Amino acid sequence: MNKALIVIDYTNDFIADNGALTVGEPGQKIESAILEKVNQFHQEQEFIVYAVDIHEENDPMHPETNLYPPHNIRQTKGRELYGKVKDQYDMIKQKSHVVWLDKTRYSAFVGTNLDLILRERGINEVHLVGDVTDICVLHTAVYAYSLGYKITIYKEAVASFDQVGHEWALRHFENALGATIK
Template structure:
């Protein structure tokens, strides 16, 4: 199949109770869905991309520093994948269809080789899960739309610290990006 699962920012800083920019219980509640999707995509030999926010401590040039507290700092536990997703990744990171992607902007496509990586593998459909629905998942979906990918968002696999933003983004995926929301 020509599809990829993009797991966006499912890290300790965004999900763990003590994370520096956490969506807390909402993010923790999607862990089982993510694990089920990871297993399904792995069994089918579909592409899996762990798209993970990457920041340097005290980077005064990064625009997010004016908006959010420091998070996902390189070399910290906050940047590790959350819970059982980290265990899954540890067991599968050498699989040929599992790809780690450092990203420095909301969209997993911005400033990365993700589009080239997917096109080399003839990927035409991206499945999006992770956090935050109305920030990084949304911006990744907009980029995917602009690049011509079919978009599937797994509603039980996305979460945010802003419930109103989460609901708005789910509607926006369908109404403005033509995404399938499952």
């Protein structure tokens, strides 16, 4: 095991039609690609991290408070994984190669022990899926790059609110971070 799949923020608030900060249809369209990647990594016994945004209700100190409506509030349905990704997680969550990671910033590495978890397992390669391509996926990729990880992004398994931002981020992953785009 030297690689990890990181499933970023695939929650009801980001994906469901009535989500608090929804990507909507573009996010819903990537569900099967995410399921396919999770299934592949699970079958190969490779490490899988569900990196999920968490916020406290009415937190005036969080930097996103002034940027976005409240979303992914602790212990709400909005913070639960979306659709079949939740069903799949529920089936594999007890496995030793599957980890849930609460994150409070765009990057899954900032303010978490993700780097330590990966290094302890000898992981030097991260594969990213989820949303939002040009926000949380981007910031996770930038930190992964800075920490020396090899990066793969699955273009059919990431989505954004903004198609222009999505396409820019895909170019940035490849051109500025040396990521493999599949």
